[in-house]
Amino acid sequence: MIVQKYGGVAMQNYTSRQRVIAHIQKAINDHQKVLVVVSAMGRRGSHYATDTLLELMPNANNRVEADLLSACGELISSSVLSSELNNEGIPATILYGKKAGIFTNDDYGNAEILQVDTFHLLEGFKDHSCIVVPGFQGISEYTSNFTTLGRGGSDLTAVVYGHHLNAELVEFYKDVPGVMTSDPFINQGAQLIPSMTYNELHKVIIEPVEIIQKRAAIFAALHKVPLHIRSLYKESDGTKIIE
Numbered sequence: 001m002i003v004q005k006y007g008g009v010a011m012q013n014y015t016s017r018q019r020v021i022a023h024i025q026k027a028i029n030d031h032q033k034v035l036v037v038v039s040a041m042g043r044r045g046s047h048y049a050t051d052t053l054l055e056l057m058p059n060a061n062n063r064v065e066a067d068l069l070s071a072c073g074e075l076i077s078s079s080v081l082s083s084e085l086n087n088e089g090i091p092a093t094i095l096y097g098k099k100a101g102i103f104t105n106d107d108y109g110n111a112e113i114l115q116v117d118t119f120h121l122l123e124g125f126k127d128h129s130c131i132v133v134p135g136f137q138g139i140s141e142y143t144s145n146f147t148t149l150g151r152g153g154s155d156l157t158a159v160v161y162g163h164h165l166n167a168e169l170v171e172f173y174k175d176v177p178g179v180m181t182s183d184p185f186i187n188q189g190a191q192l193i194p195s196m197t198y199n200e201l202h203k204v205i206i207e208p209v210e211i212i213q214k215r216a217a218i219f220a221a222l223h224k225v226p227l228h229i230r231s232l233y234k235e236s237d238g239t240k241i242i243e
């Protein structure tokens with residue numbers, strides 16, 4: 001069983017999601033079961049991207065409402081992908097809200113995960129090779145409100161599931177070949193790093209555009225979750241994060 005995470009760029013349109021579906025099919029062939037964590041579609045300006053949704057509430061002073069609004073992006077994305085997988089003949093199911101099992105405190109916008117309940121995921125895998133879950137969100141243990149896990153938080157969702165489900169691997173499909181010596185969109189001479197330690201990964205996570213969310217990298221290092229960061233588009237081997 002593996003976990004795959006697809007970010008906003010991978011989920012942005014039908015064509016990119018066709019690549020997502022091809023990677024999921026391959027994962028089912030190779031690993032039998034795959035948990036797919038998705039982010040909201042696209043970047044600022046795309047209809048359902050997190051930043052676009054948040055523009056609907058420019059003066060948000062109620063963090064309950066802001067988190068509910070942001071969580072909608074991943075709910076849209078996961079429902080669309082699950083439907084497209086089924087249309088392609090890949091029987092997938094979607095789990096969200098309490099059934100996704102990520103329970104948090106009430107620190108809206110940057111909630112802390114208090115408990116992970118994998119019951120419904122394990123039940124789902126009895127009948128399905130593929131389960132799709134919206135990333136970036138949890139449910140408050142105290143109020144049952146939607147909460148979010150900090151910007152870039154779908155990475156954390158994926159790593160947390162990887163740990164609690166004892167996944168063989170957590171894969172991240174990005175718009176870069178893997179982790180490079182620096183951001184290739186800034187430095188064209190950047191080189192792919194084929195493998196690195198958790199410590200080395202930590203050093204290349206530089207704001208504002210983090211290759212992987214810092215909280216996710218810290219959690220992965222703490223629990224030794226095996227990570228593979230790779231390209232959605234190119235048949236590159238990407239970067240393996242090893243101890």
Ligand SMILES: Nc1ncnc2c1ncn2[C@@H]1O[C@H](COP(=O)(O)OP(=O)(O)O)[C@@H](O)[C@H]1O
Pocket residue numbers: 006007008009010039152173174175176178179180181182183184185204206209210211212
């Ligand atoms: N060292 C690095 N190697 C590769 N990409 C990097 C690096 N540092 C920053 N980045 C940036 O990280 C981005 C990928 O992260 P992100 O956009 O959060 O992915 P996604 O949302 O698709 O999961 C790349 O588009 C790139 O601009």
Ligand SMILES: N[C@@H](CC(=O)OP(=O)(O)O)C(=O)O
Pocket residue numbers: 006007008009039040050051073135136150151152153154155
């Ligand atoms: N959509 C959320 C969560 C996330 O992880 O997105 P992405 O995987 O596209 O970075 C955000 O923009 O913060």
